Amino acid sequence: MDIKEIQNLIKFVAKSGASEVKLEMDDIKITIKTGSDPETTAVHYAPVTTQMPQMHAPVTEAKSTTEGAVPVAQATEDSKYITIKSPIIGTFYRKPSPDKPLFVEVGQTIAEGDVLCIIEAMKLFNEIESEVSGKVVKILVDDSSPVEFDQPLFLVDPS
Template sequence: MDIKQIQDLIRFVAKSGVNEVAIEQNEFKITIKTNQAATYVNATVPTAPHPVAAAPVTETVAHIAAPAVAAADDNSNYVTIKSPMIGTFYRSASPDKPMMVNVGDEINSGTVLCIIEAMKLFNEIEAEISGRIVKILVDNASPVEYDQPLFLVEPK
């Protein structure tokens, strides 16, 4: 794989919304990761002297995007609490402490839901509404982006 093919692959990964692509050939291995929210794609790319992964991956991404839109419509009566910053999402103050909130918990405005660590600063994220936690959308100790959905809340 020459440098032009690698650059084309990087551009493709950035535009496609795929979070990570790994290609391995004889003595050559490349992994490209982005900072976007994860999109999971299982695609088999035929091994050729110079593989072009664009066609199979693009086709698979299109099939994944459609069900995601349908799932978002089912949650229309819920309020989404989003991340106010980029950082690492934590559900508890420390590993030995209990989780701040769990699915089914009743919350009030001002309830601390989680902590987001950004540049060694631990920021408590508080609820702005009252209701019940329906779903936690991020795994503990995972990186989050600005405006990424964290919780689904059924308002009171």
């Protein structure tokens, strides 16, 4: 089972309203638990073939301090941009390692398939690739910050 299938499973469970789903296959065991609030989704993933204890993904709540205080002019201005969102819960990194350059910067032109960032989830480093071409207008998350599933990460101008 690859990361895209797991992400689609998480989306499906979150939309279905189920409180808990367990999936056991030959090589992995996945448990997805959701609370009444969609921001409290937890995913537990463990390889079945190892004797390690089950790993738990942290459930974080990252809320903007200026939530609801966005001026109407800025909201309509941002609507022309494409928002790239986090496909998983984890820790957001803007560069592959501390001594390497940033993947992307504001004002940089990106193409479809370019790596934008890395999200670490359960000690796995997942490269997040762009699904659109354009120019990076805004980076919405600080480096080394926790991110939630479907949290906006980048604004891209497709023109």
